Amino acid sequence: MNVHTYEKIWLVAAMVLIVAFIATITYGSVGLGIAMVGDQQPTIEPTELGDDERFGEPRVEQVGENEYEAYVVAQTFSYQPDPIEVPEDSQVTFYVTARDVIHSFSIAGTNVNTMAIPGEIAEMTVEFDEAGEYGIVCNEYCGPDHHNMEGKLHVVSADEFDLTDLSADGPDEVAVGDSVDVDVVVENRQLEDLETTVTLEIGDETVSEEVTVPGGDAVETTLSVDSSALGEGDHDWTVTVDDHDSSGSVTVLEELDDDADGGEDDE
Amino acid sequence: MSNVYIDQFPAEAKVIRAAFYSSFLALALGGVFGIIQTLHRTDFLRFMDSVDYYTVLTAHGVFLVISFTIFFLVGIFTWAVTTSLDRGLEDIRFTWGWYSLMAIGITMTGVAILAGFTDAIDMSASVLFTFYAPLQAHPLFYLGLVLFVVGTWVAGVDWFRSWWAWKAENPDERIPLPTFMVLTTMLMWYIATLGVAAAILLFLLPWSLGLIETVNPLLTRTLFWFFGHPVVYFWLMPAYMMWYVMLPKFSGGKLFSDPLARVVFVLFLILSVPTGIHHQYLDPGIAEGFKFIAMTNTMFLLLPSLLTAFTVVASMEHGARQRGGEGYFGWLKALPWRDPVFTGMALAGLMFAAAGFSGMINAGMNINYLVHNTFWVVGHFHLTVGTAVALTFMAVTYWFLPQVTGKALWSRSVALGQVVVWFVGMTFMSNAMHRAGLLGVPRRTAEPQYEGFEFQAAVGSIGELDAQIALGGVLLTISLGMFFANVVGTALNGRSDDLPANEYAGALSGPDDAPLVLDNLKLWTAIAVVLVIFAYTFPLLSIIDRGGLFGPEVIPFPLTVESATTLGFALETAASTSFESAGEIATSALTAVMR
Amino acid sequence: MRISKAALLVVIALTVPILVELRTVLAWVNVELTVLESAVLGMTMILAILIWALWPQNGRGDPSRSG
Ligand code: HEM
Numbered sequence: 001m002n003v004h005t006y007e008k009i010w011l012v013a014a015m016v017l018i019v020a021f022i023a024t025i026t027y028g029s030v031g032l033g034i035a036m037v038g039d040q041q042p043t044i045e046p047t048e049l050g051d052d053e054r055f056g057e058p059r060v061e062q063v064g065e066n067e068y069e070a071y072v073v074a075q076t077f078s079y080q081p082d083p084i085e086v087p088e089d090s091q092v093t094f095y096v097t098a099r100d101v102i103h104s105f106s107i108a109g110t111n112v113n114t115m116a117i118p119g120e121i122a123e124m125t126v127e128f129d130e131a132g133e134y135g136i137v138c139n140e141y142c143g144p145d146h147h148n149m150e151g152k153l154h155v156v157s158a159d160e161f162d163l164t165d166l167s168a169d170g171p172d173e174v175a176v177g178d179s180v181d182v183d184v185v186v187e188n189r190q191l192e193d194l195e196t197t198v199t200l201e202i203g204d205e206t207v208s209e210e211v212t213v214p215g216g217d218a219v220e221t222t223l224s225v226d227s228s229a230l231g232e233g234d235h236d237w238t239v240t241v242d243d244h245d246s247s248g249s250v251t252v253l254e255e256l257d258d259d260a261d262g263g264e265d266d267e
Numbered sequence: 268m269s270n271v272y273i274d275q276f277p278a279e280a281k282v283i284r285a286a287f288y289s290s291f292l293a294l295a296l297g298g299v300f301g302i303i304q305t306l307h308r309t310d311f312l313r314f315m316d317s318v319d320y321y322t323v324l325t326a327h328g329v330f331l332v333i334s335f336t337i338f339f340l341v342g343i344f345t346w347a348v349t350t351s352l353d354r355g356l357e358d359i360r361f362t363w364g365w366y367s368l369m370a371i372g373i374t375m376t377g378v379a380i381l382a383g384f385t386d387a388i389d390m391s392a393s394v395l396f397t398f399y400a401p402l403q404a405h406p407l408f409y410l411g412l413v414l415f416v417v418g419t420w421v422a423g424v425d426w427f428r429s430w431w432a433w434k435a436e437n438p439d440e441r442i443p444l445p446t447f448m449v450l451t452t453m454l455m456w457y458i459a460t461l462g463v464a465a466a467i468l469l470f471l472l473p474w475s476l477g478l479i480e481t482v483n484p485l486l487t488r489t490l491f492w493f494f495g496h497p498v499v500y501f502w503l504m505p506a507y508m509m510w511y512v513m514l515p516k517f518s519g520g521k522l523f524s525d526p527l528a529r530v531v532f533v534l535f536l537i538l539s540v541p542t543g544i545h546h547q548y549l550d551p552g553i554a555e556g557f558k559f560i561a562m563t564n565t566m567f568l569l570l571p572s573l574l575t576a577f578t579v580v581a582s583m584e585h586g587a588r589q590r591g592g593e594g595y596f597g598w599l600k601a602l603p604w605r606d607p608v609f610t611g612m613a614l615a616g617l618m619f620a621a622a623g624f625s626g627m628i629n630a631g632m633n634i635n636y637l638v639h640n641t642f643w644v645v646g647h648f649h650l651t652v653g654t655a656v657a658l659t660f661m662a663v664t665y666w667f668l669p670q671v672t673g674k675a676l677w678s679r680s681v682a683l684g685q686v687v688v689w690f691v692g693m694t695f696m697s698n699a700m701h702r703a704g705l706l707g708v709p710r711r712t713a714e715p716q717y718e719g720f721e722f723q724a725a726v727g728s729i730g731e732l733d734a735q736i737a738l739g740g741v742l743l744t745i746s747l748g749m750f751f752a753n754v755v756g757t758a759l760n761g762r763s764d765d766l767p768a769n770e771y772a773g774a775l776s777g778p779d780d781a782p783l784v785l786d787n788l789k790l791w792t793a794i795a796v797v798l799v800i801f802a803y804t805f806p807l808l809s810i811i812d813r814g815g816l817f818g819p820e821v822i823p824f825p826l827t828v829e830s831a832t833t834l835g836f837a838l839e840t841a842a843s844t845s846f847e848s849a850g851e852i853a854t855s856a857l858t859a860v861m862r
Numbered sequence: 863m864r865i866s867k868a869a870l871l872v873v874i875a876l877t878v879p880i881l882v883e884l885r886t887v888l889a890w891v892n893v894e895l896t897v898l899e900s901a902v903l904g905m906t907m908i909l910a911i912l913i914w915a916l917w918p919q920n921g922r923g924d925p926s927r928s929g
Pocket residue numbers: 298299301302304305308324325327328331332335336395396397645648649652653654657709710711712713739740741743744747
């Protein structure tokens with residue numbers, strides 16, 4: 001074959017270029033240890049996400065000192081959880097799956113980007129150095145409302161961040177003289193123990209209690225206020241733990257007939 | 268008798284005309300949808316519901332990259348085979364047969380898509396041209412695609428028949444270059460289309476008919492990309508053929524090297540298919556190693572394109588020097604810029620070089636994460652298929668149309684203006700799309716304006732990028748208008764006796780310099796098949812092993828009526844619910860599942 | 863004319879990608895041109911090209927002028 005000299009030079013240059021590309025990218029992904037979305041995770045039944053340990057309750061969980069895991073479900077046309085909150089200076093591994101059709105989980109303007117395919121779980125580890133807010137978009141067409149599919153990712157400062165969950169429950173009615181008992185559950189999904197104060201405010205009364213919630217655990221307690229101090233009528237109450245609060249209301253009645261006791265309410 | 272194509276091969280000219288006009292109809296429709304969606308997305312003009320945006324986008328994609336490109340290329344392939352073998356097709360009824368298959372097929376698909384605009388017909392196919400399951404289209408959509416592809420298969424047989432007949436009469440001759448290019452391209456196409464054929468016939472069509480309950484979304488998606496990458500070369504190789512066998516002629520010279528042109532097409536044949544997984548770098552369920560193999564193959568696929576760049580420029584320079592051009596760069600002045608065919612192809616080639624750059628970014632496994640499915644990608648392929656291919660096709664139309672109609676081109680000046688306006692319009696549109704993509708603006712989205720956050724623009728603002736995209740889109744639409752004015756004007760012209768002869772460029776270094784082995788199509792096909800097996804067997808097996816052949820239980824979207832068991836029955840009862848109502852049903856079904 | 867009218871048209875068309883890409887590249891080094899500035903720059907480039915193209919070449923002047 002008759003190949004012109006210039007053509008030979010070009011050919012060699014082209015091959016060198018190609019090999020250089022491959023080398024750079026190999027170094028970029030293997031050498032620097034940047035993991036790509038692959039087949040690390042097992043498959044999952046998309047119709048049974050509700051019973052799944054990880055995706056039944058999509059959430060963020062702490063797994064190491066600065067390490068977190070986020071279980072995210074993409075579905076027409078939203079993400080769970082939303083917003084996703086993680087602390088700064090952390091390393092977060094996202095596990096993303098889809099409940100129905102193919103979506104994506106893409107943090108706008110970054111290279112955090114993966115497909116969410118029903119039946120498959122994408123795994124991706126991301127480091128967040130600074131606090132900030134990001135938009136999450138679905139960039140894989142998923143149906144008529146695709147353009148409304150968005151979520152938010154908040155990277156918050158270490159002091160603001162916690163994985164505490166508070167729930168409180170109180171009676172609807174009590175008779176004057178009985179005590180109003182509010183049951184409180186404080187859950188701590190971080191690893192470290194949480195030492196904090198649970199405060200119940202009702203009318204002018206305030207009671208509080210110091211609690212220590214072990215990491216990855218929950219604590220139950222009951223705070224009580226004597227209803228005579230409140231007097232008859234409706235009273236709103238609020239339970240607070242750090243930045244979280246939960247509220248309800250109670251009616252204090254003059255006298256409860258024996259048969260009316262708890263009659264309407266079976267909570 | 269003159270040397271114009273229509274006089275040499277009147278019957279073939281008629282088929283080619285039919286293919287061209289089908290192609291132009293698709294281009295016109297696609298163009299209208301293109302400007303509608305551009306103005307809608309950028310929020311300059313919204314006269315439809317955003318839900319309909321996806322129907323428009325499906326139509327834009329399918330009409331442009333399936334009908335426009337493929338109808339045009341079967342036209343020029345027919346021209347290439349008949350001209351270079353200097354013989355008519357074996358049986359013109361056979362030829363009309365495949366043309367009809369293609370036409371019927373694409374009409375069915377088109378009807379299924381366009382029916383999505385009205386609630387009156389219970390049919391929709393707003394699944395975009397990638398039709399990823401569990402998004403589900405009406406069976407007519409899939410069936411039409413199948414017929415269309417089968418039509419192209421038969422077309423390939425037609426050209427092979429010509430070649431076999433010719434070879435029997437000329438046993439010792441080298442395959443003429445244009446025919447060689449057609450045959451290698453078709454061999455590549457046969458291998459490539461096995462992917463979609465399997466996806467549609469084994470899974471999607473039976474599923475849309477209710478014959479099977481579920482599909483494996485990752486499997487059908489992988490089979491789609493088995494085809495989805497090489498289809499790119501199915502569009503590109505005819506454009507390359509034009510750059511090799513026509514551009515040198517229009518520059519006033521000869522092709523630099525016939526053997527290297529053959530090498531390039533052989534490389535495309537063997538490397539086009541085992542790369543499709545590079546569209547799935549972000550897919551969970553495919554091991555990194557497989558992605559890596561696809562990436563390596565993709566990078567080697569750069570080689571034939573780089574070689575083409577060299578040959579094209581070298582041939583142009585040769586032509587310019589024949590025309591009296593001098594100096595290092597001075598020869599550029601001697602090129603026939605007045606000729607819209609030449610200028611259009613040269614500008615298309617230039618844009619393709621830019622596209623090569625953004626393509627290398629896409630191909631990088633890790634950099635891909637930044638741009639995958641963003642508007643960047645749309646910017647990229649409007650340079651490749653939307654310009655390198657489309658502009659080349661439009662430019663050569665100015666030469667082919669007179670050849671197959673026997674009528675003189677209506678206006679050379681309008682034609683020159685048209686290719687230049689396309690170039691300028693695409694520069695604006697594509698540049699802004701690339702930049703918007705880097706900010707994370709997604710593709711395929713009716714309203715990329717979100718409630719919870721805003722994209723942070725690096726220069727200017729999102730508003731400015733949108734304006735630039737809209738400006739580009741308007742210029743492109745004007746350019747299309749000029750193109751159609753010329754097509755119609757030419758068709759209305761009377762017969763002309765003053766047309767150039769039907770011929771293609773000779774080569775400086777001719778076929779006799781090419782080693783014989785290059786013409787051994789069986790060998791190259793075998794190598795191609797081995798590479799495909801190597802690249803795809805394990806990924807496919809692993810996907811099936813993980814998710815099952817028919818996948819997990821998924822909810823088809825839109826939901827289909829269950830009872831459609833036979834094909835005929837299904838076609839009569841438009842089997843799927845319309846998209847909007849299906850959306851509601853699915854959402855409520857989902858909430859029900861969640862509770 | 864130094865170049866043909868058609869070549870001039872193409873050269874002018876080529877200023878568009880040069881300008882658009884220049885603006886993109888400059889943004890990376892934190893030089894941000896506004897739309898107006900870019901348009902003015904573009905006009906200047908085109909004007910310069912026009913002057914270059916239409917200027918009579920030395921020696922062989924424009925036939926109509928050298929009369
Ligand atoms: C008037 C000229 C054109 C305009 C204004 C235009 C505009 C657009 C826009 C704005 C999109 C992006 C929509 C989105 O992602 O939301 C798009 C997508 C697309 N365009 Fe064009 N385009 C034009 C011509 C072409 C041509 C000539 C081709 C190919 C031959 C083409 C092929 C495509 C394809 C394949 C898509 C992707 C469809 C999808 O994502 O499913 N376009 N076009």
